[in-house]
Amino acid sequence: xxxxxxxxxxxxxxxxxxxxxxxxxxxxxDLQAHHLLNIDQFQSLSLExxxxxxxxxxxxxxxxxxxxxHLSTLQLIAIxxxxxxxxRGYSQARILRTQLNFPGEIRAIGDVRPDQILFMMRAGITSxxxxxxxxxxxxxxxxxxxxANYQPxxxxxxxx
Amino acid sequence: MYQYTEYDREFLHARVDEFRDQTDRYIAGQIDDDExxxxxLRNGLYLQTHAYMLRVAIPYGLLSSVQMRKLGHVAxxxxxxxxxxxxxxxIQYNWPQLEQVPDLLSELADVDMHxxxxxxxxxxxxxxxxxxxxxxxxxxxxxxxxxxxxQWSTLHPEFNWLPRKFKIAVTGALSDRxxxxxxxxxxxxxxxxxxxxxxxxxxGGGLGRTPYIGQVINSFLPSxxxxxxxxxxxxxxNLEGRRDNLYKARIKILVNAMGIDRFRERVEDxxxxxxxxxxxxxxDEIESLKxxxxxxxxxxxxxxxxxxxxxxxxxNQWYLANTKAHRDSGRRIVYISLKAPGTPAGDITAEQMxxxxxxxxxFSLGEIRSTHEQxxxxxxxxxxxxxxxxxxxxxxxxxxxxxxxLTDMIVCPGLDYCSLANAGTLAIYDQxxxxxxNLDYLHELGDISIKISGCMNACGHHHxxxxxxxxxxxxxVEWYQLTIGGHSGNSAAIGKRLGKAxxxxxxxxxxxxxxxxxxxxxxxxxxxxxxVNRLGTEPFKExxxxxxx
Numbered sequence: 001x002x003x004x005x006x007x008x009x010x011x012x013x014x015x016x017x018x019x020x021x022x023x024x025x026x027x028x029x030d031l032q033a034h035h036l037l038n039i040d041q042f043q044s045l046s047l048e049x050x051x052x053x054x055x056x057x058x059x060x061x062x063x064x065x066x067x068x069x070h071l072s073t074l075q076l077i078a079i080x081x082x083x084x085x086x087x088r089g090y091s092q093a094r095i096l097r098t099q100l101n102f103p104g105e106i107r108a109i110g111d112v113r114p115d116q117i118l119f120m121m122r123a124g125i126t127s128x129x130x131x132x133x134x135x136x137x138x139x140x141x142x143x144x145x146x147x148a149n150y151q152p153x154x155x156x157x158x159x160x
Numbered sequence: 161m162y163q164y165t166e167y168d169r170e171f172l173h174a175r176v177d178e179f180r181d182q183t184d185r186y187i188a189g190q191i192d193d194d195e196x197x198x199x200x201l202r203n204g205l206y207l208q209t210h211a212y213m214l215r216v217a218i219p220y221g222l223l224s225s226v227q228m229r230k231l232g233h234v235a236x237x238x239x240x241x242x243x244x245x246x247x248x249x250x251i252q253y254n255w256p257q258l259e260q261v262p263d264l265l266s267e268l269a270d271v272d273m274h275x276x277x278x279x280x281x282x283x284x285x286x287x288x289x290x291x292x293x294x295x296x297x298x299x300x301x302x303x304x305x306x307x308x309x310x311q312w313s314t315l316h317p318e319f320n321w322l323p324r325k326f327k328i329a330v331t332g333a334l335s336d337r338x339x340x341x342x343x344x345x346x347x348x349x350x351x352x353x354x355x356x357x358x359x360x361x362x363x364g365g366g367l368g369r370t371p372y373i374g375q376v377i378n379s380f381l382p383s384x385x386x387x388x389x390x391x392x393x394x395x396x397x398n399l400e401g402r403r404d405n406l407y408k409a410r411i412k413i414l415v416n417a418m419g420i421d422r423f424r425e426r427v428e429d430x431x432x433x434x435x436x437x438x439x440x441x442x443x444d445e446i447e448s449l450k451x452x453x454x455x456x457x458x459x460x461x462x463x464x465x466x467x468x469x470x471x472x473x474x475x476n477q478w479y480l481a482n483t484k485a486h487r488d489s490g491r492r493i494v495y496i497s498l499k500a501p502g503t504p505a506g507d508i509t510a511e512q513m514x515x516x517x518x519x520x521x522x523f524s525l526g527e528i529r530s531t532h533e534q535x536x537x538x539x540x541x542x543x544x545x546x547x548x549x550x551x552x553x554x555x556x557x558x559x560x561x562x563x564x565x566l567t568d569m570i571v572c573p574g575l576d577y578c579s580l581a582n583a584g585t586l587a588i589y590d591q592x593x594x595x596x597x598n599l600d601y602l603h604e605l606g607d608i609s610i611k612i613s614g615c616m617n618a619c620g621h622h623h624x625x626x627x628x629x630x631x632x633x634x635x636x637v638e639w640y641q642l643t644i645g646g647h648s649g650n651s652a653a654i655g656k657r658l659g660k661a662x663x664x665x666x667x668x669x670x671x672x673x674x675x676x677x678x679x680x681x682x683x684x685x686x687x688x689x690x691x692v693n694r695l696g697t698e699p700f701k702e703x704x705x706x707x708x709x
Contacts, residue, residue: 087320087398090321095395138181141181146174146315148170149315150311151312151317
């Protein structure tokens with residue numbers, strides 16, 4: 001299993017980014033359950049369609065604020081880490097949680113590495129889509145090793 | 161100094177356990193080279209030209225004698241018997257074995273020390289005035305604030321993968337000894353008209369390839385908002401700093417590309433959101449930190465006169481050069497120079513570390529500070545015990561009376577150790593040292609700083625030396641570029657380039673000509689950088705390159 005969600009390993013679900021499509025192809029199909037629109041795709045929707053979009057995917061350069069008016073209807077926001085050393089996703093997650101008060105699932109996708117998920121969790125990310133199956137015991141240790149932290153207003157991980 | 165709690169200790173040991181596990185998984189092939197590099201860097205471990213190098217944090221340059229003894233032990237057991245003080249108040253070991261590093265870190269954790277975030281693209285060790293709490297010209301002791309920043313920045317979940325490294329310096333004194341204007345963020349404690357404490361906040365200073373003096377982003381930040389404001393700056397940098405080019409990734413490039421006014425707007429915008437949520441601290445927390453940095457017990461007594469002459473001329477010379485007035489007239493601040501003749505600048509042996517620890521216990525309340533000039537300080541020495549201390553320091557070759565003088569150079573490790581370097585620095589240091597190893601001449605010359613970097617990354621801070629020396633590689637040959645007029649105090653300035661690079665064998669000659677131009681042209685008590693400011697580079701250039709003829 002490569003999906004860790006709220007501290008529990010689960011079978012992969014159907015959430016998946018929508019491939020960029022031809023000019024005139026209908027976006028309606030993209031509004032099906034478990035489709036993750038990128039920000040350009042999301043922005044091209046009408047206001048009404050936006051309320052039916054199930055999920056979006058943020059790339060590092062995307063401005064989180066464009067989602068501000070639509071957070072109550074989005075079920076899942078995926079934050080893409082094209083490379084694990086690019087830390088913009090941590091700030092995106094933090095803004096979603098503390099400025100925009102997004103209560104739903106935030107998922108890390110892309111180059112997600114076990115040794116970083118503690119930081120990700122504390123930044124407000126709740127599920128992790130790994131590219132390959134990590135050692136579950138190693139992940140368990142990573143999530144339970146630190147009993148407390150120096151930034152008390154940031155959450156402790158939900159250990160599985 | 162700050163006393164670790166059970167929580168701090170548990171945290172440190174968890175960090176060591178984590179690194180041990182990461183190292184085991186790396187050796188077992190479960191973590192690739194690239195990822196392990198990132199993980200080890202955040203634990204202070206570099207791979208250098210010959211071996212691994214471990215940079216151990218000395219938070220804001222403050223050490224207990226127990227910790228210093230442990231550093232000596234580490235030098236003896238895990239290294240070749242010495243360590244190297246850095247320009248950011250830390251200590252480096254050049255020869256640890258990878259497999260032993262987790263044990264080494266575990267031993268450090270036993271005395272509340274670590275190497276967390278001493279490298280990597282994250283918030284580095286916070287530096288400060290090495291005379292904090294001991295000097296008279298202080299508005300407030302900066303160390304409780306440094307400790308607050310240390311805790312806040314340690315494994316901060318949002319700021320572990322910044323575009324590039326990030327350095328914060330704090331000063332609480334009128335006279336800036338922490339070089340706050342050449343840091344990513346510089347903080348200067350001040351009081352407003354109502355007597356409240358706050359910070360003047362500088363942003364975007366730095367050396368390296370593109371040196372900048374920091375600009376004021378906030379002229380008075382009330383102290384209770386310190387962490388939220390730092391977080392807002394860091395967030396804007398994290399989101400908008402360049403990640404496409406390693407050499408344009410520091411915050412100074414972002415600030416200068418946006419302009420300070422627009423950058424300030426962005427930060428204030430983020431800050432409004434942040435000020436009521438994360439990264440806050442309570443009045444109680446900072447007050448309890450302040451209690452951990454009490455003043456030295458008052459001794460009082462007759463004030464030592466600045467022109468006091470002692471009958472022993474060698475002691476007198478050391479007293480004048482290496483000691484400074486303490487806020488308590490019964491004490492003196494003592495500098496220990498790590499620039500003795502014939503030893504690499506900033507190096508200290510295991511025996512010397514142990515000696516310093518013992519002397520700190522005997523003469524200075526068991527406390528030692530490191531300076532960004534790569535020296536040490538015993539901050540609270542009773543004035544009537546100076547002679548005993550000096551006699552003991554002399555036995556350990558720790559009484560070189562050259563503090564602030566020409567031979568008190570800042571030198572990066574250079575080509576001999578560092579894989580980034582273009583040219584050697586240690587040989588240049590030796591060459592200059594040997595040429596000017598005449599104490600009478602040095603004292604007549606007065607305070608002057610030479611700073612040497614082996615490449616444009618500027619770890620030797622050459623941009624802010626009265627005389628800066630930058631090693632460059634030209635077709636496999638080492639050459640040295642001189643700058644003059646740099647300064648890091650209250651009126652920080654970047655040195656001006658003098659002219660074409662100098663051949664390796666001729667550096668000391670060039671320095672000698674520079675100094676003769678200074679001596680010939682200086683007004684009474686005019687420092688080197690003041691003389692350069694007044695005269696421009698031309699008279700110096702003429703003398704060095706002999707173009708006047």
